[in-house]
Amino acid sequence: MTTDALLSAEVGEGVLLLTLNRPAQRNAIDLELCDRLSAALADFRDDRRWRVAILTGAAPAFCAGLDLKSFAAPGAPRHRVTELIHMVPGLGKPVIAAVNGAAYTGGLELALACDFILAAEEARFADTHAKIGALSGSGMGSRLPYAVGPRFAKQMMLACEPIDAATALRVGLVNELLPADRLLPRAIALAGAIAGHDPALIRIARDVVDRGSAATLAEAIAIESEALATRKAEGAMRWEAKPA
Structure with a gap:
């Protein structure tokens, strides 16, 4: 296992576990975390021993989106986060999102880019782009309607109100709803099952x-x-x- 101040990673039986590790900032993505996660996902893509990845966050959140200290300025390189999010579906290998807490805005987009989502009962999901006067360029307007349908996607995107994990399960945003202590074991079990196939x-x-x-x-x-x-x-x- 390797650990640093921003991203922790574990390897086992073909499964890579990546944990966003800025809990004091609710795992919001700044430039350094963006670069670290991009590099880790590139390693996952290129290393044949890894067959499935799990992406989660250090408690209490999954990912609160972009760290506005890094990305609020008009000229900020927000395209680097867009590139990171769009990278996930093109890795050629499955990625499971294990959402343990808040997945807001860019964090929701990151989860949507994964192949499917498992959620803890404490998880919350929201798109707050309209609330902060922004427009998504990282898949919210395309992947979210595919997941929940256009009508519910409009509700989330226009009202900017969070939904709880039970609602996320009902509308098809998440595959399974689990107690917090069962979230990672279930994600690891599913990843192991996938990793055991050709x-x-x-x-x-x-x-x-x-x-x-x-x-x-x-x-x-x-x-x-x-x-x-x-x-x-x-x-x-x-x-x-x-x-x-």
Whole structure:
């Protein structure tokens, strides 16, 4: 395990755990944390021993968004955070968000960029861009409607009111709702299950879902058929009976 003042990382059985570690600032992203997390995710992408990543925050928050001390100025390099968030879906490997507390604005965008979200009962979610007079450039207006539907996305984006974890589960923003002490064990168990499968197959299946969800139904069916045909042509299709 490696630890520094901003980001802690653990490795085990193909699973990388990354913990945003600025608890006094509710894990808000400043320039240094942005760079550290970008580098850690690049290492995750390039190192074949890591198959799945879990992203969480040091208690009491997941991520409060951008640290306005670093990014409030008109000329601040907010594009670097946008690049970080857009990097996550393109890593070629699954990333699970384990949201243990507040996931606000840029923190919500970071969670939305992950493949799916598990939430502790204490988790809260909000988009406050309109409240601070800003407009998102990091996926709030695109990924949030895909997750919860356009009507609920409008409610979150226009009213800027936080929703609790139970509401997030109900509207489809999160996959599972867990007691705080079960959040990371569940995330690690799911990551371990994914890591135990063929990485090439996981990459293809993930790509089919990502490409298909951004397409019409007819396009999605064609994408799935194309992926299956490619897999068959590679001679990699096989059905294996494994113990439950």
